[in-house]
Amino acid sequence: MLHRLYSWTMAWADHPRALWILAIVAFVESSVFPIPPDVLMIPMILAAPHRAWLIAGTALVASVLGGLLGYAIGALAFDTLGQPILAALGKADAMAEFNTRFNDLGFWAVLTAGITPFPYKVITIMSGWTGMSLATFIVTSIIARGLRFFIVAGLLWYFGAPIRDFIERRLGLMFILFILLLVGGFLAVGAL
Incomplete structure (x- = not known):
């Protein structure tokens, strides 16, 4: 099923x-x-590199607005919509444990999911369900999704087609390493 959805998306x-x-x-x-x-x-972007920033900006705005829908699903309709979506993604068992720690790590959870391959929709729904501050959610979503989409756009704009394989195969790993370095930096500064 995912292969068909991927092919359908690529055709557009x-x-x-x-x-x-x-x-x-x-x-x-x-x-x-x-x-x-x-x-x-x-x-x-590969077809029209001069539109890279417009394409990334469009993805950013639409993604953050979609994140607000996910937040609303979690806040207003978790039992009827949010829980079945998370269960379909295999995340149902972890929800109770996740809820107890989520708001303490909310900024980092949204930032990490917004940048990495971790399903962002899980975090948007959980943010609403746990009652995360809407302002924190929006600001972090803008930062995370902006980083993700504009880094991809910048790499494609600058390097063109040769960077495509790197992006499709390894960018998630690079973002995870970036988050680990960022968190490590904050921990080091806090420890001083």
């Missing part, structure tokens, strides 16, 4: 209204859709 990258389609995919990916907007962004 060449559509004349690809920017609107990207916005829709980025919006729904933040709350329910399993395919990340990167699969549309990459071929779109």
Whole structure:
């Protein structure tokens, strides 16, 4: 099923209204859709590098707005919508334990999920369910999704097609390393 969704998403990258389609995919990916907007962004930027920043900006705005939908699902409809979505993603067992620690780590959880391959929709729903501060959620989502989409756009704009393999295979790992270094830096400063 995921392969069919991936193929369907890739087919839309060449559509004349690809920017609107990207916005829709980025919006729904933040709350329910399993395919990340990167699969549309990459071929779109490779085809039109001069539009890289517009494409990344579109993905950012739509993703954060979609994240607000995920937040609303968690806050207002967790039992009827949020829990089944998380259960379908295999995250149902971890929800109770996750809830007890989530708001203490909320900024870092949203930042990490917004940048890495971890399903951002899980964090958006959990943020609403646990009652995370909406301001913290929005600001962190903007930072995280902005980093993710604009780094991809910048790499594609600068390096072009040769960087595509790196992005598709290793960027998640690079973002995880970045987060570990960032957290390590904060811990080191706090320890001084």
